[in-house]
Each structure stands twice: as C-alpha cells, then as structure tokens.
Amino acid sequence: MARDPKYDVLFEPVQVGPKTLRNRFWQVPHCNGAGSERPGMQAEFRAMKAEGGWSAVFTEACTITPDSDVMPLVGAKLWDDGDVRNLSLMTERIHDHGALAGVEMCAAGGMAANSESRAPGRVVSQIPHEFNYMANGRALDREEIRRLRREHVAGALRARAAGFDLLTLFVGLGAFPIYFLYPFYNKRTDEYGGSFENRIRFTREVLEDIREAIDDCGIGCRFVIDTLDEPYGYGEQGIRYDGEGVQFIAALDHLVDYWDLNIGTLNWGEDAGSSRFFAMNHEAQYTRIAKTVTTKPCVNVGRFTDPDVMVEAITSGQCDIIGAARPSIADPFLPSKIEEGRPDDIRECIACNVCVSRWEMGGPPIWCTQNPTSGEEYRRGWHPERFTTAANAQNDVLVVGAGPAGLECAMVLGKRGMRRVHVVDEQPEPGGHLNWLTRLPGLGTWSRVTQYRRTQIDNLKNVQFVPRTRLSASDVLDYGAEIVIVATGAEWARDGMNGAMHARIDGADASLSHVCTPEQIALESKAHGERVVVVDHDGYHMGATMAELLAGRGASVTLVTHFDSMGPYMRYTLEEQRQYQRLVELGVRIVTQTLVTAVTPAQASIVHVWSGEEGTVECDTVVLVTQRVSRSELYEELRADAGAVEEAGIAAVHLIGDAWQPGMVAQATFSGHRLAREIDTDDPATPLPFIRERRLLNATEQDYVLGSPALAHGLDVLAT
Ligand SMILES: Cc1cc2nc3c(=O)[nH]c(=O)nc-3n(C[C@H](O)[C@H](O)[C@H](O)COP(=O)(O)O)c2cc1C
Numbered sequence: 205m206a207r208d209p210k211y212d213v214l215f216e217p218v219q220v221g222p223k224t225l226r227n228r229f230w231q232v233p234h235c236n237g238a239g240s241e242r243p244g245m246q247a248e249f250r251a252m253k254a255e256g257g258w259s260a261v262f263t264e265a266c267t268i269t270p271d272s273d274v275m276p277l278v279g280a281k282l283w284d285d286g287d288v289r290n291l292s293l294m295t296e297r298i299h300d301h302g303a304l305a306g307v308e309m310c311a312a313g314g315m316a317a318n319s320e321s322r323a324p325g326r327v328v329s330q331i332p333h334e335f336n337y338m339a340n341g342r343a344l345d346r347e348e349i350r351r352l353r354r355e356h357v358a359g360a361l362r363a364r365a366a367g368f369d370l371l372t373l374f375v376g377l378g379a380f381p382i383y384f385l386y387p388f389y390n391k392r393t394d395e396y397g398g399s400f401e402n403r404i405r406f407t408r409e410v411l412e413d414i415r416e417a418i419d420d421c422g423i424g425c426r427f428v429i430d431t432l433d434e435p436y437g438y439g440e441q442g443i444r445y446d447g448e449g450v451q452f453i454a455a456l457d458h459l460v461d462y463w464d465l466n467i468g469t470l471n472w473g474e475d476a477g478s479s480r481f482f483a484m485n486h487e488a489q490y491t492r493i494a495k496t497v498t499t500k501p502c503v504n505v506g507r508f509t510d511p512d513v514m515v516e517a518i519t520s521g522q523c524d525i526i527g528a529a530r531p532s533i534a535d536p537f538l539p540s541k542i543e544e545g546r547p548d549d550i551r552e553c554i555a556c557n558v559c560v561s562r563w564e565m566g567g568p569p570i571w572c573t574q575n576p577t578s579g580e581e582y583r584r585g586w587h588p589e590r591f592t593t594a595a596n597a598q599n600d601v602l603v604v605g606a607g608p609a610g611l612e613c614a615m616v617l618g619k620r621g622m623r624r625v626h627v628v629d630e631q632p633e634p635g636g637h638l639n640w641l642t643r644l645p646g647l648g649t650w651s652r653v654t655q656y657r658r659t660q661i662d663n664l665k666n667v668q669f670v671p672r673t674r675l676s677a678s679d680v681l682d683y684g685a686e687i688v689i690v691a692t693g694a695e696w697a698r699d700g701m702n703g704a705m706h707a708r709i710d711g712a713d714a715s716l717s718h719v720c721t722p723e724q725i726a727l728e729s730k731a732h733g734e735r736v737v738v739v740d741h742d743g744y745h746m747g748a749t750m751a752e753l754l755a756g757r758g759a760s761v762t763l764v765t766h767f768d769s770m771g772p773y774m775r776y777t778l779e780e781q782r783q784y785q786r787l788v789e790l791g792v793r794i795v796t797q798t799l800v801t802a803v804t805p806a807q808a809s810i811v812h813v814w815s816g817e818e819g820t821v822e823c824d825t826v827v828l829v830t831q832r833v834s835r836s837e838l839y840e841e842l843r844a845d846a847g848a849v850e851e852a853g854i855a856a857v858h859l860i861g862d863a864w865q866p867g868m869v870a871q872a873t874f875s876g877h878r879l880a881r882e883i884d885t886d887d888p889a890t891p892l893p894f895i896r897e898r899r900l901l902n903a904t905e906q907d908y909v910l911g912s913p914a915l916a917h918g919l920d921v922l923a924t
C-alpha cells in the first residue's frame with residue numbers, strides 16, 4: 205500500500221549541516237545495555253532501526269574520557285581506539301540501511317563514580333553529586349578546563365573515525381556543559397561562573413573547538429531546555445524554557461547544525477514520561493519556543509507513536525524532526541509502516557518504562573514489553589518483522605489462554621506459518637489479566653499490548669481466537685492439536701503468602717468478606733470498607749495502584765510494605781516520585797519497612813522489620829498484594845498423564861508466561877515469543893543458547909559467530 209499523502213511531510217529530507225536526513229524520523233540517544241563492550245548487540249540493535257526507516261540512529265550517551273566511568277551502568281564509550289573499532293560496526297550497519305549514524309558525546313563529571321577506571325573526579329564546583337554522594341571531585345582550574353576542552357575534541361575525532369555522521373554534544377542530564385550552566389552545580393566566581401555568559405562559556409568554547417577540528421559531520425547539541433519546577437525539577441537553580449533555555453539556543457545557534465531538545469533533570473521520568481502521568485507530545489509546551497530563535501532543524505521528543513500527532517508537530521512549527529526513543533524501541537519499523545500505508549501495524553509503545561528500568565537498575569540488556577525482540581537482534585538473531593517458516597509448520601497448535609504470553613505466542617506461530625493455531629480463552633475478549641488491569645487508574649495505555657496482537661491475529665488466516673471456552677484436560681486431549689501451549693496466567697495469592705516472610709499472613713483468607721485480592725476488587729467488584737490496608741510485598745506498581753483506586757473512591761487507605769519505599773520497582777521505571785505524590789494527595793498513609801503479621805475484621809497487626817516494634821492499624825478491609833501464583837493446573841494434569849497425551853497425538857505440551865513464572869508483562873511477551881521462535885528445535889522448552897559477547901581465551905575460528913557481521917569486522921565477538 206502507498207502511504208497516505210497526509211503523511212508526506214514526514215518523509216521530506218532535512219539538511220543538517222553537511223549531512224542530509226532522508227526523512228524526519230530520528231532515533232534520539234538511548235541506552236540498550238550494549239555499550240561498546242557488546243559491539244554485535246549494539247550494531248544490530250541500531251541497524252534494525254535504520255532498516256525500519258529511521259533516518260538518524262544514535263548511540264546512548266557515549267562517554268569520551270575514562271573519568272566519565274559510570275560503571276556498573278552500561279553505556280557506550282569512546283575512550284580509545286578500541287572503542288572506535290567496536291562502535292564502527294554500529295555505524296557500518298546503520299549505513300548499510302541508508303541512515304545516518306549519530307553519537308551523543310558526554311564527559312560525565314561528578315556523576316561518574318569511576319568504579320572501574322578509578323580516575324580522579326573532576327567537577328565544576330566541589331559539591332558532591334546527587335548520584336555520587338560519597339565522592340567529590342576536584343573543581344577544575346583554568347588549565348584543567350583547557351585540557352577538558354582538548355579531550356572533547358579528541359572524543360569528537362574518535363567519533364568521526366568510528367564513522368559517525370552526526371556529533372551531538374550532550375548538554376543534559378549529567379554532562380559538563382550542564383554543570384557549568386546550572387547555578388545548582390556552578391558556584392564559581394571566575395569567568396566560568398556567575399553570569400549567563402560565563403556559565404555558557406565552556407559550551408561555547410567546546411563547540412568552537414569541535415567545529416574548528418571537524419567540518420564534514422553534522423554537529424549539534426542535545427539540550428535540556430527546561431529543568432522544571434520543584435519538586436520535580438531544580439526550580440530557580442536550573443533553567444526555564446522561556447528564560448535561559450531559549451537564551452542558550454539563541455547564543456549558541458551559530459555553532460550548531462541542529463538542536464535535539466528535551467526537558468527534565470537527572471530524575472528523567474519527566475522526559476521519558478510514563479503513560480500513567482503523561483500524554484503524547486507532552487514536552488511541546490517547553491520545546492516549541494526554540495523555533496522562535498533558530499532556523500536550524502529542531503528535534504522534539506514525547507512518545508510520538510501517532511503519525512497524525514507527528515504531522516501536527518511539524519506543520520504547526522513546533523519542530524522539524526520527530527525524535528523518538530521508546531517508540532523506536534517498541535517498533536523499530538514505525539517509519540516504514542507509515543510509509544507503506546500500514547499505520548495499524550505499528551506496535552505502539554505503552555510507556556510502561558520497563559526499558560528505562562533496565563538502565564536504572566544497573567544496565568542489563570534492554571527489555572521491552574511490546575517488542576520482545578528488542579536487544580535480541582544479534583544475541584538470538586531475532587528480527588521484529590521477519591519470521592522463518594517453522595520446520596514443523598504442518599502441525600496444528602492449541603494455545604490455552606489469550607493473555608500477553610498466549611497472544612504473542614499464537615501471533616508468532618501464525619507468522620511462522622503453522623497450519624492452524626487456535627488461541628482459546630474463557631473470557632469473551634483476548635487480553636487475560638490485562639483486561640481488568642487496563643481499567644485501573646493510569647494503566648489504560650497498556651491495552652495496546654492486546655490491541656496490537658489482536659490486530660495482527662485478525663489478519664492471519666491460520667490463527668483464530670476462540671472466546672468463551674474453558675478447556676479441561678480431556679477437552680485438550682480431544683481438541684486435535686499436535687502441539688499444546690498452556691498460557692493460563694497467574695492470580696494474586698489469596699492467603700497472604702509472600703516473599704518477605706516466606707509464610708502466610710495470619711487470618712488472611714480472601715474468601716472472607718474483609719480480605720480481598722486485586723482481582724476481587726477490580727474484576728469482581730467485591731465490596732470493601734471505609735478503612736483499607738493494602739499490603740504490598742510485590743514491589744512493583746500493584747500495591748500503589750490499589751491504594752490509588754481505593755483512595756480515589758473515598759476510602760481511608762494505609763499502604764504497608766516491607767520495602768524501604770512504596771513499590772520500589774517504580775523507582776526504576778521513574779514513576780515513583782509522581783505516584784508517591786499522587787498517593788499523598790489522595791491522603792494515603794504509606795508505612796514502609798513494616799510487615800503485616802495478622803489480619804482480623806477490625807485490624808491489621810504490624811511489626812517494624814528492623815526495630816521489631818509492634819502495632820496495629822484499624823481497618824475494615826485488607827487488600828493482599830503479596831505475590832502471584834501460577835495457574836498451571838491444566839498443565840500439571842496433562843503432564844501427569846503422558847500416556848494419554850501421546851495417545852491423543854500430542855507431540856508436546858508447553859507452559860509459558862505467568863503460568864510458568866508470574867512476572868512483568870515484558871516477561872510474558874518474551875516467553876511466548878521465545879517459544880514460538882524455537883517451536884521447531886529439538887527441545888523447544890529449553891531456550892537455545894544465545895551469543896554472549898565476551899573475551900574467550902585461546903579462541904579459534906570456530907568460536908566466532910558464523911556469518912556474523914562482527915566476524916567480517918574482525919571483532920572479538922565470540923559465541924558461547
Ligand atoms: C531506555 C532509555 C534510555 C535512555 N538513555 C538516554 C541517554 O543515554 N541519553 C539521553 O540523552 N537520553 C536518554 N534517554 C531519553 C530519550 O532520549 C528521550 O529523551 C526520552 O525517552 C523521551 O523520548 P520518548 O518519549 O520518545 O521516549 C533514554 C530513554 C530511554 C527510554
């Protein structure tokens with residue numbers, strides 16, 4: 205199909221200095237857990253976006269000096285020629301698909317703990333960094349500033365040598381230009397502190413230096429134009445878009461070829477905004493001002509997944525280029541799908557921030573809820589849009605359970621050409637637990653997980669969703685499928701069993717009127733009293749979500765958790781601060797480091813986990829958010845009768861998703877995808893080994909990954 209002409213504007217080329225973008229889609233810097241140490245993963249992850257139509261594809265923040273070492277966080281590096289070698293694989297693979305390769309150059313200053321390099325820290329003013337409070341680097345003198353400028357030029361030259369076309373100086377979230385610019389960090393009294401002119405002096409000098417050294421790359425800044433009000437930002441100690449934000453752009457405009465703009469602070473959840481709190485294009489109110497002072501192309505971000513919103517952003521004069529991190533993770537082929545007239549096939553980001561959480565927890569490889577192939581392009585050879593025909597495609601498959609794992613599995617099996625795939629569920633609609641979860645406050649956008657898969661399945665002739673059908677083990681045996689996949693999900697524990705005590709909570713029994721599970725509240729509308737205790741041992745969002753729901757209905761809610769904070773995983777998804785604020789506004793009392801040991805119709809008994817101090821909270825209802833329990837009875841029954849299974853002509857019975865291991869939706873979609881990808885291996889239940897990029901002693905030719913572009917490149921990329 206041809207693209208809808210109303211989207212033509214998105215496919216116009218844009219000039220950025222000496223380089224030309226083929227369209228207006230730009231993958232802004234974002235990390236993926238590959239850094240420079242996993243060059244194969246880094247290269248193929250980015251190449252996928254180039255193949256999917258993005259015109260510019262960037263690294264994450266790429267540090268350029270050894271005293272920018274943020275270990276254990278994993279980011280790209282250009283410290284030496286070895287890093288040049290590794291990252292040049294990325295640029296080569298991006299170029300293979302006709303896109304420009306970009307790098308976000310960063311000298312991290314006080315944010316870097318230098319755990320690996322053990323380099324002495326350098327800062328603008330000697331005040332401990334908020335992320336690095338036990339170290340306090342040396343405040344740079346003039347000579348040291350000159351040296352730092354030279355290091356920026358050397359970093360830019362290494363970037364150019366690695367093949368990068370677009371060199372972005374990072375002026376945001378933990379890099380020297382920001383430490384000079386914000387009064388929050390800069391307390392200097394010399395010519396680099398005080399006035400605005402003084403505070404931008406370093407950035408001006410660095411840009412001049414780089415321009416003098418390099419004239420054949422696009423050179424720009426990623427600039428945080430607004431650091432927001434307190435409590436989410438720096439207030440008067442930072443900068444505001446209509447003050448020094450826009451002044452900064454006006455002052456340095458002649459030194460850049462483009463501006464990549466965003467907002468926020470080191471609590472970057474205001475930028476990578478979760479859908480609980482932010483709508484699409486939420487940064488426009490701050491960033492659109494840039495166009496009043498610059499004629500250079502401006503990139504904006506704001507979870508752009510809707511092409512109509514993108515067109516509006518361009519035609520209204522808000523920006524020139526659609527920047528995206530998360531939408532490009534969830535769907536590397538988003539531009540191609542618009543271009544090919546298939547916008548309904550876009551796998552829209554749900555802004556759950558699970559991708560973000562991976563960086564925040566220390567940088568393990570990226571996960572994406574919507575796109576299970578994310579990060580697996582090289583390691584497992586998975587392509588998000590291409591599927592091989594299964595060697596056992598002549599088989600009929602029965603998937604029991606149409607939650608995220610079952611739907612993903614059925615969809616991929618359909619795309620792999622299985623003769624017939626039935627995905628059966630007792631509910632009238634597919635979605636599993638997402639059907640009720642997405643009706644909870646702030647979680648409506650998560651319904652895209654189901655919508656996307658539903659749309660795909662509806663277009664696959666060999667896949668059929670069968671509603672309102674509850675299958676017993678004997679029904680499964682009689683169904684006539686050769687492969688059975690059980691994806692029956694999980695449910696919240698009804699007895700308070702939890703991972704903090706490894707025991708049940710005394711008196712906790714969800715068959716009683718004063719004890720509820722989240723499903724009972726959300727799905728069954730079980731009545732609750734005026735005074736509610738929510739017990740959270742889960743640690744992700746459900747405790748906070750229940751508290752928000754019930755407080756929103758007017759209940760007086762106490763959230764009790766053994767963790768140090770409310771839903772600690774929400775810190776990783778950058779949702780914690782706003783969710784905390786929301787609960788406080790709703791009058792929720794949050795009691796941390798505390799266990800609920802017993803419940804009665806009148807109260808919950810509590811104990812502080814460290815002091816042992818005991819107490820009670822008077823309440824009418826207790827909501828148990830303690831752990832989830834797999835619903836795997838059907839699988840156990842089938843497993844227990846191997847003879848009957850064989851007799852029924854069933855070659856294999858598999859268990860996936862929450863029914864195997866209750867977890868985040870991202871784990872469920874991965875689980876379903878993984879099985880479907882490997883359904884024709886000797887032992888599909890056991891994942892195939894994946895490529896681990898590591899140094900192998902005494903490596904031989906056979907140790908290299910055959911056919912790998914990394915091998916052609918002569919890199920130390922080795923198979924297990
Ligand atoms: C997983 C992840 C990692 C990120 N890492 C970086 C980074 O290294 N440097 C940076 O400037 N921004 C980083 N960001 C922020 C994005 O560039 C972007 O500004 C933000 O996500 C908003 O864009 P989006 O709504 O399109 O995701 C990251 C975002 C994500 C989702």
Ligand code: SF4
Pocket residue numbers: 529530531533534552553554555556557558559560571572573574575
């Ligand atoms: S993990 Fe969630 S927020 Fe991140 S890209 Fe995927 S769907 Fe979007």
